[in-house]
Amino acid sequence: MQVVPSLFNQYAQSNVRPHSWGLRISFEKLYDPDVTFFTLNQSVLDGVDVLAPSDDNPLQAWDYYLYRDYTDRIVQMSWDRTLEFPYSVVSARADFEVSNTDDYFTPNGGSPIEDYILPKRPVRLFSGFSNMLVPQFVGLTQGMPRISQLPKTATFTALDFLTQIYDMKIRNTIAMQNVSTDEVLANIFEQFGLAPEQYDLAKGRNVIPFLFFEREQITAGSVIRKLMEAEMGMLWLSEAGIITFRPRLEQPSEATYFFDNNSIISMEVSSDDQIINQVNFTAELREVQEYQSIYLKSLGGQPNIVPANSTYVFSADLQDPCLTVEEPTIGESSSVSWFVPRLPDGTEVLTGVSVDSVELKTNSYDITFENNNAFSVDISELELWGQPAKVYDKIDRTMEYPPSILKYEVNPIDIDNNFIQSEDQVKSLGLTILDEYSETASILDLEVKGNPAIQLGDIVDVDYRQFVGLYRIIGMGNNLSNSKFTQNLKVRRYTPREWFTLNQSVLNGTDVLAP
């Protein structure tokens, strides 16, 4: 739950709730380097300073944009957050309709911002009570606005920045060894220009012995989703704009909000298609090997001619992805990478040929040779040394919960994920999934007397008829229109675990061994 003054929560629970909201867009995408957090008795109301969402929040890159306030033009706005199962990543989306009587948002309509009515404009949505607003969404607009002539409105759709990253290709090749989920995430975010202050990544539980991604070959989303599937924590862009990662066992044990029949407007129990009582894991286990010869080209093969005063790219096919490959140098040698250029008559060339650049790819190592001689040469022999990551075993393991299978038949999920690299990880992940998903009636759809400070992942206490206990918010939708604030929550039954702590927990006590 976002940190708000107590008066905010009083308003949320009162009979008459004075709603307020805000919309800011930076069409021009200009930066304001003077932005700082709001300081009491120093900052100017409605000035450039940003109200800090909580005490320990760093100033975000999104805050530096020069935003214009379009609050007065809002006709309606909605925003939602969804946890993608089993990938444990959260996507946020916002839709908002604004008054366009003066064609301000109409492209080529003579608007003062017409040159800037373009896709990917930074947007911030706020919601709250009275004069207290809390951030709800930070993202970029998608496509051009939909312009309606009667009524004269413009409608925008925006996705959060994390969702934008998911669709972008990995920019730099990643080869890492013995890394945890948070370290891989940090590497990916860094590639997209995010500063460490823009993300808050807790230490991941899953350690990956080896991973390799070739640049421009795979989207960040496909990597991150698989990473998070193996980790099963939660990754999201918070309402304040901080990318946040929490591992699966770092979960709160107490509720932050309470819903009963005086604060629930409607309730539906989701169908049982969310039951999982069998988990089928498959993965290839790779291990980085000792430094060794990984490629050998001997005399007599296909010629690889580097023309005079020119360059030539040679692609050495690799049997396995490699953590490192040593760059070859001219002249045959032992236990290192080397190459030998020759003249057509077989004479070895000892000078004037060098390696201009190299690129390690998933299945090849591309070497650009440069020949500064006035004659062509043939790269007749080449040996590469490096650290390959070879498949040494496979995981093909099923975990299930028989009592649930007896009641509901088999409801399996297949997880084929090479980031799961140990039997311990399989057990831990399997137990966690079965613990959370093997019982019915575990998901409720609630329309509630909403509070904009509530966040996805919050634990809420529900007390209505037989639905009594703790639930975790796994999806939420908010809408503000026709003078009404609607908040819909999808919640999953939640069992808090007190994990066994060495030298603190009591043997045979209530604490549970962490899966």
Add this chain to the structure above:
Amino acid sequence: MYEIILTDSTGSVTLPALEVPLVLTTLEGSSDVQTLDFNIYTDFITTKRQLSHTWSYLSEDEFNEIKAFYDRQFTDFQYPRVTVTELGITDMTARMTLNPRTVIDHCGTVAGVTITLRESKQNP
């Protein structure tokens, strides 16, 4: 004495002498929501005022003067402003509506002329 003064880009005009009733309504920008225990709560945004009045009969000139304010909303792209001093309303920007013109004689007399003035913000 109660009177309605309308103002727009052409200036101010005091409308013909008022009859009764002169109705001032408070419009609620709110929504009552019923919870599962059959209680309600109210999502509240703001309130606005709405003024309405009916003249039994207006001469053609009187009607045309009022109608001109109505028409200028769609040429000026601005709402007129209303003042009823006795009700504490001063230069309240209001969306103006006018009921159908019912001409009842060959002099152009119009019967049952109702204007409604709904408070709203004046956009630039």
